[in-house]
Amino acid sequence: MKSNPESRFNLPIPDAESKAHSDRVSAYICQIIEKNGGSISFSEFMHHALYAPGMGYYAAGAAKLGRAGDFVTAPEISPLFGRVVARQIAFVLAQTGGGEVFEPGAGTGALAVSILEKLAELDVLPGRYLILEVSADLKERQEARIRSEVPQFLDRVHWISELPADFKGVVVANEVADAIPVDRFRIFDDEVWEARVSMERGKFVWQFAIAPEPLREFVRNIEIDIDRAFKNGYESEVSRGLGNWVTDICNAVQEGVVLLVDYGVSRREYYASERVQGWLRCHFRHHAHDNPLLWPGIQDITAWVDFSMVAKSASAAGMAVAGYVSQVHFLLNGGLEDELNGFTSLPLVEQIELAAQVKLLTLPAEMGENFKCIGLSRGDIMAPPALLASDRAHLL
Ligand SMILES: C[S@@+](CC[C@H](N)C(=O)[O-])C[C@H]1O[C@@H](n2cnc3c(N)ncnc32)[C@H](O)[C@@H]1O
Known part of the structure; x- marks a missing residue:
């Protein structure tokens, strides 16, 4: 099977029909990003990629679960x-x-x-x-x-x-x-930043902005819970929806x-100091990887x-x-x-x-x-x- 040069996970390349579906989902999300001034929060991206009406990964007809799909439960x-x-x-x-x-x-x-x-x-x-x-x-x-x-x-x-x-x-x-969609954060200059999703030259990319107050407060409360401040560079997720x-x-x-x-x-394990890249896990054709921005609508995106x-x-x-x-x-x-x-x-x-x-x-x-x-x-x-x-x- 041909592999995808974009990925260090050696993912298979989607077939033409799946790729066309993902392009439609990408165009839909791109429109939302534009309307929103150039970026959206990761939880919003995850929500659309999974649940956009008639299009998202769970909303549309892809096999998803089972041997012919992307993962088994x-x-x-x-x-x-x-x-x-x-x-x-x-x-x-x-x-x-x-x-x-x-x-x-x-x-x-x-x-x-x-x-x-x-x-x-x-x-x-x-x-x-x-x-x-x-x-x-x-x-x-x-x-x-x-x-x-x-x-x-x-x-x-x-x-x-x-x-x-x-x-x-x-x-x-x-x-x-x-x-359930999660938000993603990174610590820069001892401050909480939000990982947002933007588009550059036809590809979804990460963009960071100072976290809005509710997310900042949520992350600071986690630090209180675990008795430790996150170090600069630390990245993880929070699931307020959960x-x-x-x-x-x-x-x-x-x-x-x-x-x-x-x-x-x-x-404490979730936010362990050595767990510096969070807990996102994506599934595509029985390959697990950690890039949620690839192929919206045809891959599963999850967070521990x-x-x-x-x-x-x-x-x-x-x-x-x-x-x-x-x-x-x-x-x-x-x-x-x-x-x-x-x-x-x-x-x-x-x-x-x-x-x-x-x-x-x-x-x-x-x-x-x-x-x-x-x-x-x-x-x-x-x-x-x-x-x-x-x-x-x-x-x-
Ligand atoms: C990974 S699948 C698991 C399916 C099944 N429980 C199993 O173990 O095989 C996730 C399921 O949750 C559904 N789902 C996601 N968010 C939901 C929500 N807020 N309420 C109800 N179902 C939801 C999806 O459509 C899908 O059926």
Whole structure:
């Protein structure tokens, strides 16, 4: 495959159709930049690149998730992930005396399918499985997948367009928090500057300006939290949208548990002095790299999650942290071994396939350590087993 000379990540070159799509998205963003006097904040750029109506990466029809797309998520890798999540849901619903499941950002519907199958096996299917999806394209794919793989549950799945009110049950969101647009900052002359996006000779480029007061204050508050001032040259991201998103979800929950799974770390690790270039991660055709300005509309742009921020926003909304564990511990504590009962009686080729899935989900160098699950609870609810052993909530 030809590689892209622009990139030290040896990225493949987009095909002509994808390139034409990205050119349209670029022209759209360029117009916004011009209207805005020559630059926009990075969070605005990320928002348009991912969600511009009918055009952004999530809004348009690119494959995105799965082998033909740009990245795979845990539920896409294996139904084992959703089956373990379903065990935690069953544990919570037994305490709340029933309730519903709510999944914001359901991707291709893979997680919904495996959760519904396992809940049916456990005989605790909820009356409703709610999905809130911002991408019209993915919403269609979710419905088609559920209709084809578990048609018997389709009438329980409801697509909603705003957060439910007075929700009781379990909210589960996998890899949604990382898709929320972030702002980027750099310290120059002991002052906070904002990384903005401008255009030069047909290419998006970074431009720096003194940070507006809300961003400056946000960054200065982080320094207070971590007891350290950032040094000149330090660059990172802040996700003000993440805090609002968590607060809104928590406010919607009257009783139950919220499970958020994503790649991320505690605030002290996020803003460690040696982490001088931040946490952006982009995905293009299964290549991960760190240049979010390349090919808007055809590559995924994400930022690792500051889980302390999640915990803080949740506690401000009156929810407690029920646990914070790495994905490997979430799966092992939560019943992965039981899910593998009968493994040795499977045909060899299935055993090999399952073993490969388990490795991807659990090995530290794969998803096991980088991904964490935080559980938030409201009401008199015991934490689900997956969150109990190796809890790192004290780090948040
Ligand atoms: C990386 S994908 C993860 C999909 C799926 N949860 C999985 O694990 O396979 C991110 C998903 O979140 C959706 N999304 C992003 N922001 C959202 C928001 N604010 N509310 C609901 N969905 C959102 C995207 O459209 C997409 O479905």
